[in-house]
Amino acid sequence: MARRERVVRMSVEQPxxxxxxxxxxxxxxxxxxxxxxxxxxxxxxWVAVAFLAVMSVWTLATLPKVAGAAGCTTRFLAADLTVALAGILLTPLADVHAQTFDGPTLPSIWTAGSVLAFAIKGGWRWAAFASSLVAVANIVERGDPSRDTLHNVLLVWVASIAIGYVVEVARASERTLARALEIEAATRERERLARDIHDSVLQVLAMVQRRGTALGGEAAELGRMAGEQEVALRTLVAGGLSRTSHVSEDESLGAVVREVEEPDEDDGPADLRALLARHAGSRVTFSEPGAPVLLAPAPARELAAAVGAALDNVRRHAGETARAWILLEDWPDEVIVTVRDDGPGIPEGRLAQAEGEGRLGVAQSIRGRLRDLGGTAELISVPGQGTEVELKVPRVPRGPRGKAAE
Known part of the structure; x- marks a missing residue:
C-alpha cells in the first residue's frame, strides 16, 4: 500500500x-x-504627536517581523529598540514636567514589547542587554529618578530575564521531546518493516532451504545459499531495531518530526470474518459470530496478518499434521481472536532465545502488530498440550501505549 510522509513541526515559542x-x-x-x-x-x-505617529506606523508595518523567529532579525530588533529608546528620551522635550511628576513616557508600556522580542529571540542574555539599555534611558530621562522609577526599571529587567530563561528551557525541552518522538517513530517503522520481511522474504527463504535440502543435488546447494541469506537477513533485521535516528531542527519553525501516514481509507469498515475465513482449511477450523465483525480497514488487516503469523508458527513448529482452531469474538469494547493448536507446545525460554537469534515471528509479527494497534497479544503454552494465542484489539483506536486516540 502506498504511504506518504508528513512533516510535523513543533514549536513551543510560536505562541x-x-x-x-x-x-x-x-x-x-x-x-x-x-x-x-x-x-x-x-x-x-506636536513632539508627542510626531513620535506616536511614527511608533504606530512602525508597529503596524512590522507585524510580520514579530510573527516568528525567522522575520525577527537582529537588525529589526536593534531598530525596534531604537524607536523605544527614542520615545523615552523625547518625553522631557514634549512634557517638561515629566521629570518632576514622574509621569509615563511617550511609548509607555509599549517599550516592554521590544525587550520581550529580545527575550524570545535570544534568551535571557539578550533580554538582559535590552532591558539594561531601557533602564539607562529611563534613568537619564528622569534625571533624578524616584523610587517608583527604579522599582519599575528593576521589575522590567528581572521579568525580561526570567522570560528569556524560560524560553531557553522550553527550547531545550522541545528538542528532547522531538528526538524522543523521532526515535519512537523510527523504531515503529523498523518494526513494521521487520514484520513485513518476516511474513514474506524470510519465509520464502526458509521454504527454499527446506525444499532444496529435501531434493538434493544442485537444489541442495541453492537451499544452502538460501539458508545463509536467511540468517544474514535475520541478523540485519534484529540489529536494525536497536539503532537510533537523527532529528532535524529549524530555529524558525521549531523541531521537525517526520511521521509516516497511511492514506485515507474511503471503503468503510472491513468485516473481519472475511479476512480470517481465508485461513480456514482441512486442518484449520474457523468459528465466527453470526453478524459482521466490523473494524477499520488498517486494524483489520493488521489483526488478520497477526493471525496468519500465528498459523505459520503452527505449521512450522507443530508440524504439517497439527490442527488449529480460530475463534473470533465480537465484544462491545474490543475484538478478540484466539488461535489454538494441538501441537507439542513451546519449551520454556524458547521465545526469548528465538528473539535473540533474530527470529521475530512472535515478537514483531504478532506482539508488535497488536502493540501498534493499542491491543495485546497473550501466548499460553504448556509442553505437550499445544499453544494458545489470544489477540485483543480495542474498538476505540488507541496509541501504542494504550491511550485513546484524540
Missing part, C-alpha cells in the same frame, strides 16, 4: 510570538489613548 504581536498592537493603542486624555499637560504636544 509567544503571537502573544507578542497582540501585545505590541494593544500597547500601541494604549499609548495613543494615554496621550489623547492627557494632551493638555504637554508643553509641546
Amino acid at each position: 509567544l510570538w503571537r502573544a507578542l504581536t497582540a501585545y505590541r498592537v494593544l500597547t500601541m493603542g494604549y499609548a495613543v489613548l494615554l496621550f489623547v486624555f492627557t494632551r493638555d499637560q504637554f508643553e509641546r504636544p
Whole structure:
C-alpha cells in the first residue's frame, strides 16, 4: 500500500510570538489613548504627536517581523529598540514636567514589547542587554529618578530575564521531546518493516532451504545459499531495531518530526470474518459470530496478518499434521481472536532465545502488530498440550501505549 510522509513541526515559542504581536498592537493603542486624555499637560504636544505617529506606523508595518523567529532579525530588533529608546528620551522635550511628576513616557508600556522580542529571540542574555539599555534611558530621562522609577526599571529587567530563561528551557525541552518522538517513530517503522520481511522474504527463504535440502543435488546447494541469506537477513533485521535516528531542527519553525501516514481509507469498515475465513482449511477450523465483525480497514488487516503469523508458527513448529482452531469474538469494547493448536507446545525460554537469534515471528509479527494497534497479544503454552494465542484489539483506536486516540 502506498504511504506518504508528513512533516510535523513543533514549536513551543510560536505562541509567544503571537502573544507578542497582540501585545505590541494593544500597547500601541494604549499609548495613543494615554496621550489623547492627557494632551493638555504637554508643553509641546506636536513632539508627542510626531513620535506616536511614527511608533504606530512602525508597529503596524512590522507585524510580520514579530510573527516568528525567522522575520525577527537582529537588525529589526536593534531598530525596534531604537524607536523605544527614542520615545523615552523625547518625553522631557514634549512634557517638561515629566521629570518632576514622574509621569509615563511617550511609548509607555509599549517599550516592554521590544525587550520581550529580545527575550524570545535570544534568551535571557539578550533580554538582559535590552532591558539594561531601557533602564539607562529611563534613568537619564528622569534625571533624578524616584523610587517608583527604579522599582519599575528593576521589575522590567528581572521579568525580561526570567522570560528569556524560560524560553531557553522550553527550547531545550522541545528538542528532547522531538528526538524522543523521532526515535519512537523510527523504531515503529523498523518494526513494521521487520514484520513485513518476516511474513514474506524470510519465509520464502526458509521454504527454499527446506525444499532444496529435501531434493538434493544442485537444489541442495541453492537451499544452502538460501539458508545463509536467511540468517544474514535475520541478523540485519534484529540489529536494525536497536539503532537510533537523527532529528532535524529549524530555529524558525521549531523541531521537525517526520511521521509516516497511511492514506485515507474511503471503503468503510472491513468485516473481519472475511479476512480470517481465508485461513480456514482441512486442518484449520474457523468459528465466527453470526453478524459482521466490523473494524477499520488498517486494524483489520493488521489483526488478520497477526493471525496468519500465528498459523505459520503452527505449521512450522507443530508440524504439517497439527490442527488449529480460530475463534473470533465480537465484544462491545474490543475484538478478540484466539488461535489454538494441538501441537507439542513451546519449551520454556524458547521465545526469548528465538528473539535473540533474530527470529521475530512472535515478537514483531504478532506482539508488535497488536502493540501498534493499542491491543495485546497473550501466548499460553504448556509442553505437550499445544499453544494458545489470544489477540485483543480495542474498538476505540488507541496509541501504542494504550491511550485513546484524540
